[in-house]
Amino acid sequence: MSQEGVGVDLETSLGYLLKESSSALRAAMEEVLRPLGMSVTHYSCLELLAQRPGLSNSELARGAFVTRQTMNVLLQALERDGYVTRPAQPPVGKVLPTRLTPRGRRSLEKASAAVRSVEARMLAGLTETEQSDAFRILQRMIHSLRGDNEGA
Amino acid sequence: MSQEGVGVDLETSLGYLLKESSSALRAAMEEVLRPLGMSVTHYSCLELLAQRPGLSNSELARGAFVTRQTMNVLLQALERDGYVTRPAQPPVGKVLPTRLTPRGRRSLEKASAAVRSVEARMLAGLTETEQSDAFRILQRMIHSLRGDNEGA
DNA sequence: TGACTCATGTCAGCATTCTGACATACGTTG
DNA sequence: CAACGTATGTCAGAATGCTGACATGAGTCA
Numbered sequence: 001m002s003q004e005g006v007g008v009d010l011e012t013s014l015g016y017l018l019k020e021s022s023s024a025l026r027a028a029m030e031e032v033l034r035p036l037g038m039s040v041t042h043y044s045c046l047e048l049l050a051q052r053p054g055l056s057n058s059e060l061a062r063g064a065f066v067t068r069q070t071m072n073v074l075l076q077a078l079e080r081d082g083y084v085t086r087p088a089q090p091p092v093g094k095v096l097p098t099r100l101t102p103r104g105r106r107s108l109e110k111a112s113a114a115v116r117s118v119e120a121r122m123l124a125g126l127t128e129t130e131q132s133d134a135f136r137i138l139q140r141m142i143h144s145l146r147g148d149n150e151g152a
Numbered sequence: 153m154s155q156e157g158v159g160v161d162l163e164t165s166l167g168y169l170l171k172e173s174s175s176a177l178r179a180a181m182e183e184v185l186r187p188l189g190m191s192v193t194h195y196s197c198l199e200l201l202a203q204r205p206g207l208s209n210s211e212l213a214r215g216a217f218v219t220r221q222t223m224n225v226l227l228q229a230l231e232r233d234g235y236v237t238r239p240a241q242p243p244v245g246k247v248l249p250t251r252l253t254p255r256g257r258r259s260l261e262k263a264s265a266a267v268r269s270v271e272a273r274m275l276a277g278l279t280e281t282e283q284s285d286a287f288r289i290l291q292r293m294i295h296s297l298r299g300d301n302e303g304a
Numbered sequence: 305t306g307a308c309t310c311a312t313g314t315c316a317g318c319a320t321t322c323t324g325a326c327a328t329a330c331g332t333t334g
Numbered sequence: 335c336a337a338c339g340t341a342t343g344t345c346a347g348a349a350t351g352c353t354g355a356c357a358t359g360a361g362t363c364a
Binding site: 026051 | 161162164165166167169170171172173174175176177178179180199200203215217267270271273274275276277278282283285286287289290291292293294295296297298299
Binding site: 057068 | 341342343344345
């Protein structure tokens with residue numbers, strides 16, 4: 001039923017499996033966030049702001065793994081709808097520190113609980129050791145991919 | 153320098169780290185595929201066809217983690233440019249089995265080598281044991297996320 | 305056979321994200 | 335101080351992917 005001796009079996013590729021995992025996680029998150037009228041990027045932005053108040057647009061973009069242009073579009077919508085606030089004038093330089101409004105914080109609460117339940121489901125069946133193994137291995141992969149390990 | 157006692161530290165979330173890994177992998181793949189004028193989805197489609205000739209549009213979509221509508225648009229472009237072929241009439245039902253043309257196969261060769269080098273870089277620094285651990289853990293995560301483990 | 309369910313291919317419209325470009329502000333270096 | 339490189343916020347246009355919808359074909363079951 002399967003192919004044999006084709007060279008690179010997708011079924012044995014860690015890269016492919018990583019993409020599959022990430023896709024499954026994203027789909028599961030979308031499923032629970034949709035009833036709340038929130039997209040994954042939308043949620044990521046609010047969660048970042050809850051944990052690190054005052055992040056700038058560019059910092060939020062890096063944290064949510066999108067471009068700063070994309071985050072800017074999102075922030076303008078969130079600001080218009082009253083979920084976040086930014087000062088009219090930058091306190092220093094061009095950087096506009098962003099903060100959650102009470103409304104934004106309320107909106108995040110349900111979403112955060114929903115996402116946490118998804119993550120809990122993902123980790124169900126994994127031992128503590130396996131979780132820390134996964135953490136260490138994924139960090140190593142990121143490090144290698146970014147080429148931090150070059151030079152002498 | 154970091155926040156403490158905020159509840160959920162993004163720096164300790166396996167879900168966030170999974171997204172970060174996947175994002176780093178995708179960025180690395182885009183970097184090496186761009187000079188070849190190929191996107192990740194584009195490459196994924198060709199690679200799938202190389203390994204499993206005759207896949208249908210819907211099967212390709214599932215394998216590349218996009219909707220069948222998205223894959224349909226891509227296939228029409230690839231067919232127009234002579235990278236793949238589909239029969240004018242479905243042999244059975246509505247399913248159109250797709251195959252690489254020699255041109256498609258040639259185009260894939262360089263891309264496949266480039267992507268393989270990215271995956272090799274990602275896995276550099278991991279022992280055989282760590283790789284198989286990661287494989288098992290990621291599969292477990294996918295399984296749990298999809299809810300295959302319910303019922304009695 | 306006929307009704308029902310499901311999967312497929314495809315078209316159209318919309319949402320999201322990206323690339324390109326520009327002006328501005330900071331830090332460093334001469 | 336002046337020039338340079340870098341980072342930021344933002345606008346505009348293009349690419350990419352998604353949702354919704356429809357017709358068609360296969361399989362199931364009464």
